[in-house]
Amino acid sequence: MSNTTSNPSQERDQENAAELGAAGSQLSTAPREETLANLPAMGVIGWIRWFWRQLTSMRVALILLFLLSLGAIPGSLIPQNSVDELKVQTFKDAHTVVTPIYEKLQFFDVYSSVWFSAIYILLFVSLIGCIVPRTATFVGQLRSRPPGAPKRLTRLPAYTTWRTEAEPEKVHEAALAIVRKRRYRAHLAGDAVAAEKGYLREAGNLIFHIALIVMLVAFAWGQLFKYEGAKLVVEGDGFSNTTTQYDNFKSGSLYDDDELTPFSFTLDDFIGTYERKGPQIGTPRTYEARVTFSDGAYGKPEKKVIKVNEPLVVHGTKVYLNAHGYAPVVSVKDGRGKEVYKAAVPLLPIDNNVTSSGAIKVLDGYRNKNGKIEQLGFQAFFVPTFAGKGKGTMWSQFPAADFPVLALNGYHGSIGVDSGIAQNVYQLDTSKMKEFKDADGKQLKQRLLVGETMKLPDGAGSITFEGLQEWASFQISEQPASGWALTGAVAAIAGLAGSLFIQRRRVWIRAVRGADGVTVVEMAGLGRSESAKLPEELADLAVTLNAEAPTAPGTDSDVAEASSVEPAEGAEK
Amino acid sequence: MNLAAATNENLAHTSNVLIYSSMAVYTLAFFAHIAEWVFGSRSKVGRTAAALTTEEAAAAAGTVKVQVAAKGGGTAVLEKPKVITRSAAGSRDVPDGPGAAGGTFKGDLYGRMAVSLTVLAFLVEAGGVVARALSVQRAPWGNMYEFSITFSTVAVGAYLILLALKKNVRWMGLLLVTTVLLDLGIATTVLYTSSDQLVPALHSYWLWIHVSTAIICGAVFYIGAVGTLLYLFRDSYENKLASGQEPGSFAQSVLSRLPSASTLDKFSYRINAAVFPLWTFTIIAGAIWAGDAWGRYWGWDPKEVWSFITWVAYAAYLHARATAGWKGRKAAYLALVAFGCWLFNYYGVNIFVTGKHSYAGV
Numbered sequence: 001m002s003n004t005t006s007n008p009s010q011e012r013d014q015e016n017a018a019e020l021g022a023a024g025s026q027l028s029t030a031p032r033e034e035t036l037a038n039l040p041a042m043g044v045i046g047w048i049r050w051f052w053r054q055l056t057s058m059r060v061a062l063i064l065l066f067l068l069s070l071g072a073i074p075g076s077l078i079p080q081n082s083v084d085e086l087k088v089q090t091f092k093d094a095h096t097v098v099t100p101i102y103e104k105l106q107f108f109d110v111y112s113s114v115w116f117s118a119i120y121i122l123l124f125v126s127l128i129g130c131i132v133p134r135t136a137t138f139v140g141q142l143r144s145r146p147p148g149a150p151k152r153l154t155r156l157p158a159y160t161t162w163r164t165e166a167e168p169e170k171v172h173e174a175a176l177a178i179v180r181k182r183r184y185r186a187h188l189a190g191d192a193v194a195a196e197k198g199y200l201r202e203a204g205n206l207i208f209h210i211a212l213i214v215m216l217v218a219f220a221w222g223q224l225f226k227y228e229g230a231k232l233v234v235e236g237d238g239f240s241n242t243t244t245q246y247d248n249f250k251s252g253s254l255y256d257d258d259e260l261t262p263f264s265f266t267l268d269d270f271i272g273t274y275e276r277k278g279p280q281i282g283t284p285r286t287y288e289a290r291v292t293f294s295d296g297a298y299g300k301p302e303k304k305v306i307k308v309n310e311p312l313v314v315h316g317t318k319v320y321l322n323a324h325g326y327a328p329v330v331s332v333k334d335g336r337g338k339e340v341y342k343a344a345v346p347l348l349p350i351d352n353n354v355t356s357s358g359a360i361k362v363l364d365g366y367r368n369k370n371g372k373i374e375q376l377g378f379q380a381f382f383v384p385t386f387a388g389k390g391k392g393t394m395w396s397q398f399p400a401a402d403f404p405v406l407a408l409n410g411y412h413g414s415i416g417v418d419s420g421i422a423q424n425v426y427q428l429d430t431s432k433m434k435e436f437k438d439a440d441g442k443q444l445k446q447r448l449l450v451g452e453t454m455k456l457p458d459g460a461g462s463i464t465f466e467g468l469q470e471w472a473s474f475q476i477s478e479q480p481a482s483g484w485a486l487t488g489a490v491a492a493i494a495g496l497a498g499s500l501f502i503q504r505r506r507v508w509i510r511a512v513r514g515a516d517g518v519t520v521v522e523m524a525g526l527g528r529s530e531s532a533k534l535p536e537e538l539a540d541l542a543v544t545l546n547a548e549a550p551t552a553p554g555t556d557s558d559v560a561e562a563s564s565v566e567p568a569e570g571a572e573k
Numbered sequence: 574m575n576l577a578a579a580t581n582e583n584l585a586h587t588s589n590v591l592i593y594s595s596m597a598v599y600t601l602a603f604f605a606h607i608a609e610w611v612f613g614s615r616s617k618v619g620r621t622a623a624a625l626t627t628e629e630a631a632a633a634a635g636t637v638k639v640q641v642a643a644k645g646g647g648t649a650v651l652e653k654p655k656v657i658t659r660s661a662a663g664s665r666d667v668p669d670g671p672g673a674a675g676g677t678f679k680g681d682l683y684g685r686m687a688v689s690l691t692v693l694a695f696l697v698e699a700g701g702v703v704a705r706a707l708s709v710q711r712a713p714w715g716n717m718y719e720f721s722i723t724f725s726t727v728a729v730g731a732y733l734i735l736l737a738l739k740k741n742v743r744w745m746g747l748l749l750v751t752t753v754l755l756d757l758g759i760a761t762t763v764l765y766t767s768s769d770q771l772v773p774a775l776h777s778y779w780l781w782i783h784v785s786t787a788i789i790c791g792a793v794f795y796i797g798a799v800g801t802l803l804y805l806f807r808d809s810y811e812n813k814l815a816s817g818q819e820p821g822s823f824a825q826s827v828l829s830r831l832p833s834a835s836t837l838d839k840f841s842y843r844i845n846a847a848v849f850p851l852w853t854f855t856i857i858a859g860a861i862w863a864g865d866a867w868g869r870y871w872g873w874d875p876k877e878v879w880s881f882i883t884w885v886a887y888a889a890y891l892h893a894r895a896t897a898g899w900k901g902r903k904a905a906y907l908a909l910v911a912f913g914c915w916l917f918n919y920y921g922v923n924i925f926v927t928g929k930h931s932y933a934g935v
């Protein structure tokens with residue numbers, strides 16, 4: 001359908017271009033469209049040049065942009081390793097048929113995949129290949145003067161004329177003064193004043209595209225040099241920023257260990273409050289971690305509060321509060337009644353009401369009633385708000401510690417920490433352990449309130465639920481060059497606004513003496529096609545100039561005859 | 574404490590009543606618009622206007638009037654220069670249609686009533702949003718219900734501002750009011766979430782900045798998309814006329830009254846271009862917020878991905894407009910795809926995809 005209209009219009013465009021000549025040239029620095037008919041003049045160099053021109057053409061930029069957005073889609077629908085490895089594993093387990101295909105296509109790592117990288121690298125090569133010549137063109141345009149008037153001003157999108165008794169030289173002078181006052185760049189070229197305004201549009205456009213490169217480089221830099229680690233801290237405990245202290249630590253491929261900012265802090269108190277009524281009961285309302293913080297190795301301790309949206313910032317390193325949970329304090333006595341273990345054991349939340357589970361491991365110091373060294377392990381299940389006995393549920397009813405209950409069962413034997421296999425601190429490997437049994441020969445299980453004790457059978461000792469503490473986990477990260485990314489972003493917006501809101505336009509004012517000795521003034525304007533302002537601006541200029549060079553009496557500014565000519569590009573109703 | 578809670582309950586209730594009332598008024602506006610279109614269809618003006626495809630018509634309409642302050646004391650009437658304008662190369666020189674009322678008095682009357690009712694409904698709806706904000710004592714954008722009611726309020730507000738600026742936009746009245754009703758219908762039935770506070774992750778002044786601009790962008794993009802969609806219909810209608818075919822009578826009646834394809838096309842371009850920088854800002858503000866809340870400014874979370882896709886799609890559209898051979902219909906399809914991405918980001922991602930942006934009961 002569009003073919004029927006686009007062909008004549010293209011012809012028309014070409015006609016117009018021929019007619020306007022230099023006057024219409026380079027109102028932007030957009031590259032010329034290459035048609036596929038311009039096949040290369042063979043030879044390797046010819047091909048390379050052809051390929052380069054294609055790559056840096058607007059059409060290819062457009063296609064690459066489209067591909068980029070298309071390519072980003074799978075990453076939003078399929079779990080990504082970079083976001084959540086656990087989810088990826090679950091997905092892989094559930095979809096055994098498509099998984100190999102997805103893996104081949106790198107669908108679990110879309111944003112670092114070969115094909116996605118290829119698209120954006122091509123796009124940015126294209127972008128650079130586009131910016132460099134455009135900047136050169138633009139600088140050239142800034143250095144040179146606006147092109148002279150085309151022969152027939154009537155062909156331009158906005159046109160006006162009148163006759164005046166003022167001398168042509170006077171008209172030119174007045175015209176120059178008027179347009180310069182409005183901050184056009186103007187000069188007299190032959191019999192007409194040529195004026196141009198709105199160079200900032202092009203500058204803005206170039207700044208925008210350059211800012212995109214700055215942002216990409218800053219983002220890539222940040223990825224290469226960043227580090228990120230997590231640390232769980234129980235109330236009363238501390239953390240100091242060295243790699244060995246982290247629970248897990250990830251860094252970019254060019255990151256260097258010595259770059260860690262030295263600081264330390266102690267978690268004094270964690271405060272969480274929750275909605276107590278209404279349909280959103282249990283939704284968290286505040287989370288804050290109160291810490292005592294010291295900057296550097298020997299900094300003065302200061303009190304600080306870290307909230308969900310308000311990280312602690314230490315010389316570019318940010319400390320975020322990202323999770324919390326409960327750590328029941330338990331103590332264990334051995335068969336001789338000696339306390340061999342006392343600690344706050346952080347448990348991992350498994351639902352929104354902070355039902356938590358974990359393991360208590362007594363690794364050394366314990367001797368059974370025969371005096372033999374053994375290890376003890378307990379599987380712990382904790383609810384901050386217990387539904388109550390006989391309610392049929394062991395799940396927590398509310399996230400705050402209103403009615404804390406700790407359920408335990410116990411094992412003895414070897415936990416297997418020495419076996420060299422890294423162990424999950426929250427899970428108990430019971431393969432080399434034996435259950436403690438109750439009087440009926442069933443596994444010993446007990447629910448404890450704070451202060452209660454579970455006796456282990458046959459004088460094997462006891463375990464006591466002493467109290468409750470909370471823990472907070474912190475994500476500590478540094479991503480260098482984010483300042484650059486931000487600068488690029490701000491420049492991009494500024495450039496974009498300039499590029500979209502500023503019109504670049506040219507105005508010509510020709511004054512020549514007619515055969516009858518009266519001066520004919522002609523004015524015409526040309527702009528990029530999308531603005532309705534051009535005719536208004538021209539009319540405004542015309543009125544101002546008309547005051548200096550008044551319409552000669554008895555003549556009518558009859559322009560109707562001119563209207564039969566073909567319209568030119570950039571014209572507007 | 575209890576007293577405060579009670580006021581909040583009352584305000585929340587007031588908000589609901591206002592939203593329902595605005596729906597009632599929008600419904601009246603909807604019928605008034607229908608009446609406008611129906612009366613307008615009886616006019617002959619529409620049909621004859623459609624036939625005016627000559628260039629003379631465009632040239633004649635092209636003069637610009639300039640107001641100049643009269644010179645002090647001078648009584649002689651200055652002969653002001655007339656400015657001749659021409660329409661852009663490649664576009665058909667078709668004049669704009671006469672509007673829904675088709676130049677009929679009755680149609681116009683109903684049209685004006687529809688606009689007045691829309692103003693009223695807008696005020697009531699805006700009141701509903703404000704009451705909601707007061708009831709929760711925070712920005713009213715904590716969940717999709719609140720997001721939806723604000724979204725349609727802003728869309729109607731943008732339309733009314735354009736009207737107040739004397740822009741030719743009344744043609745979109747019916748479509749806009751219909752979709753606003755749809756949006757409110759979905760909001761009050763499917764998405765309703767009772768008034769409540771925010772999860773801590775949303776406690777930030779970035780909520781005001783990021784979400785308000787996101788809503789404005791969406792609402793204005795929506796208006797652009799309406800323009801684009803109508804452009805496509807009107808363009809094929811004009812194509813049919815140009816190639817001598819007879820469009821169907823419904824198309825004839827309705828499309829002939831719309832502005833010309835090139836006017837619609839320019840309208841939606843300007844709208845989209847005007848909000849694109851704001852959308853860019855929205856994404857950057859979101860990234861800064863993510864940096865504060867989650868420790869990384871960009872992490873390819875589904876919401877982030879779809880914002881990015883939407884952004885790139887609109888950038889592609891703007892590029893298409895600057896690339897010969899892609900103007901017109903092809904660019905229009907891109908604009909619709911881009912808006913589709915925005916919509917999916919809003920509904921689809923919240924409902925079908927889980928990510929960090931899922932919170933507060935949809």
Ligand code: HEM
Pocket residue numbers: 028029030031055056057058061065123124126127128130131205209212496499500885887888891892895
């Ligand atoms: C990262 C990818 C890119 C993005 C997001 C992007 C975005 C944009 C946007 C939003 C505009 C509209 C501003 C305006 O109309 O003035 C624009 C204009 C422009 N872009 Fe890009 N661009 C990209 C890559 C490129 C490339 C590779 C080229 C070179 C082939 C290019 C050349 C241009 C030109 C010449 C204009 C100005 C068009 C005109 O004067 O109307 N862009 N770009």
